[in-house]
Amino acid sequence: MADREVKFSFKQLSGKRFDVVDGKDNQDDLLKWSMKGRIKLQMYSFDQPFQAYQKERFVQDFMNDPEILSTLQTVSATCRWSPVGIPAKSVKVKAVPCSVLSMSFFDRLYENNIARENGHLHKCLDEFYEDFTIADELRKVLLLEDSDNYDTFSDADRDEFLFRLFKHVCLGGKLCQYEDMVDKYLEFTKTLYKDLISVQKNPETKELSIVSNVFSIQAEDEKENMYYPADTLHEQNFSYLVVDPLKRHVTVLFHKFGSSIY
Known part of the structure; x- marks a missing residue:
């Protein structure tokens, strides 16, 4: 009962830059791979403690938060980026294992x-x-x-x-x-x-471990049509939320299959 009363709120960390996608060094490769202008990373903070069992509530709140609706970017068939805008009636969330360190x-x-x-x-x-x-x-x-x-x-x-x-x-x-x-x-x-991903070192064993939780997500509108990350299922249409429960940050990795945007 208490879990249902938790409501997560989000704030975009607009100053965060991801050079792997946005920096100049990889632009030629992204263009060659037909991913330039179709892949995006965005980071948000959230205001409540997070546990992995809350993933459906977390994503439901995420896809209905006013800040997310006005800032979370998606790309159209005409290759234009714009805020997602549409509240989610329902979400599908899958936990993705994340344990590899090398x-x-x-x-x-x-x-x-x-x-x-x-x-x-x-x-x-x-x-x-x-x-x-x-x-x-x-x-x-x-x-x-x-x-x-x-x-x-x-x-x-x-x-x-x-x-x-x-x-x-x-x-x-x-x-x-x-x-x-x-x-x-x-x-x-x-x-x-x-x-x-975020890692931490055990102070006693000095071993590293991953603290991030990773989820693949999909969202459906009020007519139960999938609209995010795209309106069709495809191997290369994806959105992952990577949650750092210690810093209370969530990073969105989004890609929509298509041709590079020059």
């Missing part, structure tokens, strides 16, 4: 000959899967369950936030030009992950 998680790409020691991706004959062209062993691992190397990553591995980010970056947008080397994907993923 990029050695991806060493198996080299160990299983998906990428050579120098990072060069092994090519294959073109195949097509939904909106994606598969031209190398990496995309086979990401998309084709019947591929020889699909079990390189278990279902639990694939659910991890780090793997999700890597997959999103590798698949890109509608006119994505794929990399020949895996290094750029890994470096971008590492930087994005570090910008999104």
Whole structure:
């Protein structure tokens, strides 16, 4: 009963800048991957203590908060950014595991000959899967369950936030030009992950642990039509809320599948 009385309020931290997306260093890569102008990071503070079991209430309040409605950005079919504006009648929230602390998680790409020691991706004959062209062993691992190397990553591995980010970056947008080397994907993923999650050190063991809670979200309007992150389901239409319960910050990672905005 007490939980239902909790109402979270939010305030945009408009001064927060995410160089991984907004800085000049990665603009050429984002353009090449057809994600430029279609991916955005925003940060908000909130005013109540947060526990993971409150996730539905938290997201419901988030998607109905006046500050969110007027500042949370979404991109239209005509490539224009504007506030989401629409209150949510209902939300769908899924907790996303987030426990990986090292990029050695991806060493198996080299160990299983998906990428050579120098990072060069092994090519294959073109195949097509939904909106994606598969031209190398990496995309086979990401998309084709019947591929020889699909079990390189278990279902639990694939659910991890780090793997999700890597997959999103590798698949890109509608006119994505794929990399020949895996290094750029890994470096971008590492930087994005570090910008999104918060860690703390155990004072006794000195071990690091992740304190962030990650949720993938969808919102439906009063007619029960999904409108956020998009009005259609797609592998590359996504919105994640990354909640730091200690600082009471929530970071939104949003992307909508399409062509780069120049």
